[in-house]
Amino acid sequence: MGTGLHGDADARQAIVKTGGAPGERRYRAFISYSHSDEAAARRLHRWLESYRIPRRLVGQGTARGEVPRRLAPIFRDRLEFPAASSLNAAIEEALAMSDALLVLCSPAARASLWVNAEIRLFRRLHPDRPIIAALLTGEPADAFPEALLEPDAAGIADEPVAADFRRSHDGAKLARLKIVAGLTGLALDELIQREAQRQLRRVIAVTVASLAFALIMAMLLIFAILARREAEHQRRQAEGLIEFMLTDLRTRLQGVGRLEILQSVNARALAYYGEQSDLNRLPAESLERRARVLHAMGEDDHKRGDYAAALATFREAHRVTATLLAAKPGDPLRIFAHAQSEFWLGYVDFVRFRYARALPRFVAYRDLARRLVAISPEDLKYRRELGYAEGNLCTIAVARKGPPADLDACAAALATMEHIARSSPGDPGIQSDLANRHAWMADALRLTGHDEEAMAHRDRQRAIIDRLLAADPKNASYRQDWILSRYSTSELLRALGKPAEADAMIAESRRVIDGLIASDPENEDWRVWREKLNQPDPQ
Structure with a gap:
């Protein structure tokens, strides 16, 4: 079978119609191949027509004439002819107008009537033009068409030197260059050398471009890193301010009893995190701070009497701290944060x-x-946290008037806090906690009928609170604890048959609570205490 013109049927018909003088050249080469090798023929045809001969070789004179810039056009017929027909006029015309014949050799090509016919016709038309063999598959004896081995016009029959595409021989790259050398008359060594130089220039160009690209990417990366560092620096500054609002400033505001300011502080801190598009992408430390903000907001909502808002806030905090703890179950900071969530939901x-x-x-x-x-x-x-936790179980036991075994939690909580107080005797916060534990121990003892022992713990509670208030008389939290201690002691005094002392304590407490409410009218806890203190006979 012949191979087709690089074009459509109309182009092939144009050859027949226009014709051409015998020997007129139009194609650099005619590719002759078996239909079984069509894929290889198509690839080779595409490569030959797109190949650019090295610039320094273009224009040189060789036995094949002046070296062109490109090898196109190359003829490759795409039609398969009927077995009963002879070579048609278009094929004969193309063979007549081709500078060379390129035969793709394979066992299928050797068996092809049309490949052999095309070789014989080309040799008859152009005994002086080259026939180039390209060995695709098989051994030469099995792949070369018989016509290729027949004697030429001078009666000489030599086995052609083939461009061997087999991987174990020339390989595709060298085989293609051999074909170029055969079509142009250039020396193969020179062509290989020039091609190597061109490839080297390409490699250098690609390398330079890659280096330039890498440099640009490196600069962009540096800019990105600097921008990220700046963003990280700003985040740290913002969260450092939040940390201050959640610790030092919050403690001071609690001391003066200004809940409306605390609420504003918490809302501003939470708004900062709300501006983050995806909270799941926040660093763990930011999520921990977020949980603390939620705890603080929930606590303040609770103090203002907004229990629904407090519960919703504490639940969100619990979700955040549970996620953090699940990621690092052994991290003490995350255990601590989640412990606060459990406490507030229980509270x-x-x-x-x-x-x-x-x-x-x-x-x-x-x-x-x-x-x-x-x-x-x-x-x-x-250890202090454990004291709080044991104390909470004590409060449940007292509130439910539980059996003595449940009330043991009160003694455990007091013992833990006394141990801590001995280790840090000058810490006012620990002293306040110790006073609270004496108060709950007193309540537990009252449930078991030990009123005298209960009064001893009330006395210790009041003594601690008096010392704290003397050191910081404007501290609203201490003043509230002072009122609570007097109120609870007054109940115990009545039980011990001392109503006059109880009334004196209540009267003094009323004066203090009125002052606290005047300083912070929105504090729900203080309003509740005033109602209790205004009862004629507190129970």
Whole structure:
């Protein structure tokens, strides 16, 4: 079978119609191949027509004439002719107008009548023009068409030197250059050398371009890193300010009892995190701060009497801290943060007298505190947290008037806090906690009928609070604790048959609570205490 013109049927018809003088050249080469080798013929045809001869070789004179810039056009027929027909006029015309014949050799080509016919016709038309063999598959004896081995016009029959595409021989790259050398008359060595130089220039160009691209990318990366560092620096500054608002400033505002300012501080801090498009992408430390903001907001909502808002806020904090803890179960900071979430959810239920719902939260809080102490037994902060957790179980037991076994939690909480107080005798916060534990111990003793022992703990509570208030007389939290201690002591005095002393304590407490309410009218806790103190006979 012949191979087709690089074009469509109309172009082939134009050859027949226009014709051409015998020997007129139009094609650099005619590719003769078997239909079985069509894919290889198509690839080679595409490569030859797109190949550019090295610039320094273009224009040189060779036995084939002046070296062109390109080898196009190359003839490759795309039609398969019927077995009964002879070579048609278009094929004969193309052979007549071709400078060379390129035969793709394979066992299929050797068996092809049309490949052999095309070789014989080309040799008859152009005995002086080259026939180039390209060995695709098989051994030469099995792949070369018989016509290729027939004697030429001079009666000489030599096996042609083929461009061997087989991987074990020339390979495709060298074989293609051999074909170019055969079509142009250039020396193969010179062509290989020039091609190598061109490839080297291409490699250099690609390398330079790659280096330039790498330099640009490096500069962009540096800019990105600097921008990221700046953003990180700004984030740290912003979160440092939030940390200040959540610690030092918050403590000071609590001391003066200004809940409306605390609410504004918390809202501004939470708004900062709300501006983040995806909270899941925040660093862990930012999420921990976010949880602390939520705890603070929930606490203040609760103090203002907005229990629904407080519960929603504490639930969100619990979700955040649970996620953090699940990622690092052994991290003490995350254990601590989640312990606060468990406490606040339990506390909301506790103050609403839902003790059955509060108890599992307080137990979970106690268990987390125990994990903290197990991780760092000498850390007073963690031991203090355990004291709080044991104290919460004490409050549940007292509120439910539980059996003596449940009230043992009160003694455990007091013992823990006394140990901490001995280690840090000058810490006012720990002293305040110790006073609170004496108060709950007194309540537990009253439930078991030990009123005299209960009064001893009330006396210790009042003594501690008096010292704290003397050191910081404007501290609203201490003043509230002072009122609570007087109120509870007055109840115990009545039980011990001392109503006059009880009335004196209540009267003094009323004066103090009125001053606190005047300083912060929105404080729900203080309004509740005023109502209690205004009762004629507190129970």
